Amino acid sequence: MIPITHFIALDDAEIEESFVHASGPGGQNVNKVATAVQLRFDARRSPNLPEHVRTRLMELAGQRLTREGVIVIVARNFRTQERNRAEALRRLVDLIRQAAQRQAIRRPTQPTRASNRRRLEEKARRGDIKAMRSRKPPAD
Numbered sequence: 001m002i003p004i005t006h007f008i009a010l011d012d013a014e015i016e017e018s019f020v021h022a023s024g025p026g027g028q029n030v031n032k033v034a035t036a037v038q039l040r041f042d043a044r045r046s047p048n049l050p051e052h053v054r055t056r057l058m059e060l061a062g063q064r065l066t067r068e069g070v071i072v073i074v075a076r077n078f079r080t081q082e083r084n085r086a087e088a089l090r091r092l093v094d095l096i097r098q099a100a101q102r103q104a105i106r107r108p109t110q111p112t113r114a115s116n117r118r119r120l121e122e123k124a125r126r127g128d129i130k131a132m133r134s135r136k137p138p139a140d
Helices: 027-031 051-064 081-100 113-134
Strands: 015-020 036-042 070-075
Touching: 015 081, 036 081, 051 070, 051 081, 070 081
Parallel strands: none
Antiparallel strands: 015 036, 036 070
8 A cells, every 4th residue: 555645545556557768867778678667547446536636636637647537657767667666656646645635715805905005105106206207397
């Protein structure tokens, strides 16, 4: 089990990993060894995700989400499979944790009377400055 939060944990069988050739660092080794990790997680069919977390996760996944509801994360930053596997899993866990956090409800507020007064005074001051620029000196 992979712990996500106190209430959410993923089963190891829900995550599918495949290894592909990576571009980037590695020298000649990069052409011989498949070090990049492609991690796949079926968010739509996961029994361990609550419904509200599932819908938010699918919104947050963006282009990493396929039409079938599978999240695909590719990690190729490191030269070893182990570090790339850990990086891909960390990214998935971070994404699910972010989806599990409740969004704060935005409550619209009114500006205070003092802030309105300050804003209007500043507007008047700027208007006076601009008006002074356009006045022509009196002709003698």
